[in-house]
Amino acid sequence: GEDVEQSLFLSVREGDSSVINCTYTDSSSTYLYWYKQEPGAGLQLLTYIFSNMDMKQDQRLTVLLNKKDKHLSLRIADTQTGDSAIYFCAESMDSNYQLIWGAGTKLIIKP
Amino acid sequence: SQTIHQWPATLVQPVGSPLSLECTVEGTSNPNLYWYRQAAGRGLQLLFYSVGIGQISSEVPQNLSASRPQDRQFILSSKKLLLSDSGFYLCAWNNIGEYYGYTFGSGTRLTVV
Secondary structure: OOEEEEEEEEEEEEEEEEEEEEOOOOOOOOOOEEEOOOOOOOEEEEEEEEOOOEEEEEEEEEEEEEEOOOEEEEEEEEHHHOOOEEEEEEEEOOOOOEEEEEOOOEEEEEE | OOOEEEEEEEEOOHHHHHHEEEEEOOOOOOEEEEEEEEEEOOOEEEEEEEOOOEEEOOOOOOEEEEEEOOEEEEEEEEEOOOOOHEEEEEEEEEEOOOOOOOEEEEEEEEEEO
């Protein structure tokens, strides 16, 4: 069945780059997504990438997709305290674009 | 523009009491609607989803039920709450055939005491 896996925690120093990784099992994924959840809030879509793309960049965010290895990553450049959150990876496969979710990676920023 | 409203933001209920959480979407029609539960700020557990009025799919058998009385209204209910129903409940929507991902409500923090 479908499965999306992420590390539970990532700790980085303020100003460094953060790289959050995600692996998925279903090669028929069409779109892959990164969401951010700040404490006590709902999830906010950060970015998404179509499965025929290798990379997508948006300001401090870079998404890399290795379709062969079924590996997705989110790089946050110059990590700030406001980036502290849980980051969820998700994939969609069918025409309804229903999402399969990873368990979320909690990004911890050290001063 | 499209918006999603979810209320209340926080709720403290005694064990055995009923529950009703409401979610409404504006600015779109015939959305897919979802109820998720999140325990202790961790992963998302899909509880129910709906692709149309009166159409509810349950992912996890439990003490909760969902209804969709109108196209853009999704209600999560329980007749008698259990302690294990405590958590953060999130409503979300997306449109069939659109790849923009889900839009989430701001969530309801439910504490059963």
